[in-house]
Amino acid sequence: MTGRQHTPPGAGAARQAEHAPTPPVALTIAGSDSGGGAGIQADLATFAALGVHGASAVTAVTVQDTTGVHGVHALPVDVVLAQVDCVLADLAPTVVKVGMLGEACLTLAVARLAAAGRLPRLVVDPVLVSTSGHSLAADGVTQALRDHLLPHAVLVTPNTDEAAALLDVGPARSVDEQADQAQALRALGATTVVVTGGTVRTAAGADRVDVLAEAAGTHVFRSSEIATDNDHGTGCTFASAAAAFLARGESTRDAVLSARGFVRHALRTSAGWRLGAGRGPVAHTRTTFLDPPASPLTSPLTSPLTSQGAPR
Ligand SMILES: Nc1ncnc2c1ncn2[C@@H]1O[C@H](COP(=O)(O)OP(=O)(O)O)[C@@H](O)[C@H]1O
């Protein structure tokens, strides 16, 4: 017995009818999170949930779970660049998303690729410190990001702490300061900057505020906070969702709005989970965000998707 099944007549034709259209391709250059909540794992799960084929170049292996980061092991720069080179040559991604780079020498090497025009529609999530408080960036990374990589990005997605570190100022104390920091970062050369993760106390609890700075001005996106312990990897998920929506043909501002909606949906879906002893992952793939799945990849997303992230 070989275990091979008899193929009924006509099954070939049925298989052919199931062929899906070729998906857009995005490349993520980021660190591995062994717990599967953030980093490369979050990026690939998000790309998959949004109908985008994800290729990856691993920059570092972190020993990590829901309780924190227990070790960081950087890969040699030439090994990272070799992964990027072969993916660029074979799969021709139309969007590149960068997360944890870890070392200044790697940040400079990726910036050189960007300066040479080899990283199309670059989305940079300037990962510096994990939510659990562990450094994910060695000395010199902040400066290398600010001076060499960010100017090549179509979108930069720091949280409020990362924005403050990149500008070498204190964290924003108001939405106005968050907006000023988004514009100050944009002045460094990126096309669009969104500073995420601002919190404003309200009578009902709190609102989460993301501020987008682009040439046309500043936009404040504000929605109620979702109560959950499962928020590990929200920043990676937000940036990779924005990259996926860009790959699907959205404008940068729409991609940011759609990414907000995706993260909020993923946070709501996982709010009751118990995965691990710490802060669990968001529900990257347990989502019906894009249903009905038959929607063509090239068509614009329907209005309910973008309105989820709209300011109120
Ligand atoms: N508890 C929450 N409720 C609603 N939105 C959230 C919550 N936590 C994070 N977000 C949203 O997730 C996205 C990324 O979050 P952020 O906290 O900035 O990520 P990180 O700190 O991991 O980089 C932003 O759109 C932010 O507003």
Ligand SMILES: Cc1ncc(COP(=O)(O)O)c(N)n1
């Ligand atoms: C490999 C890797 N990349 C990025 C993050 C940031 O994610 P978070 O802010 O949720 O800790 C992380 N913890 N690990």
